[in-house]
Amino acid sequence: MVILYVIALALAFPAGYLLAYLARDELKAGKRWFMLLAVLSLISSIVLSFTDFSLKFPAVLTLFFIAIISLMALWKSSDKKWTK
Numbered sequence: 280m281v282i283l284y285v286i287a288l289a290l291a292f293p294a295g296y297l298l299a300y301l302a303r304d305e306l307k308a309g310k311r312w313f314m315l316l317a318v319l320s321l322i323s324s325i326v327l328s329f330t331d332f333s334l335k336f337p338a339v340l341t342l343f344f345i346a347i348i349s350l351m352a353l354w355k356s357s358d359k360k361w362t363k
Contacts, residue, residue, distance in 0.1 A: 284340060291344045295351025299361065306356035313356065317349040 299306060306313075324342035327335045355361045 287340065288343060288347065291347035292351060294344075295348040296355070298348060299352045299355035302352070303362055306352060306362050310353060310356045313349045313353040317346050317353060320346040320349070 302309075320342040324339045324346065327339050327342070332339070
């Protein structure tokens, strides 16, 4: 069962690339919002993991997925070749 969770989180990397590819023109303008989204989702997932973890595990995985996607978009927004 753990392998499915790892696969689900690993799918966030291609999803982040796809988001960055589809929104190339928005990456520079939304750079601070991607950072804010990543920080808020990481903080929320850490806080939720200290509460009743068994009930909130899907929410923690979703927040980590969102954090990975937004960090990938943030990383690609700094690439001059990617944003043109």
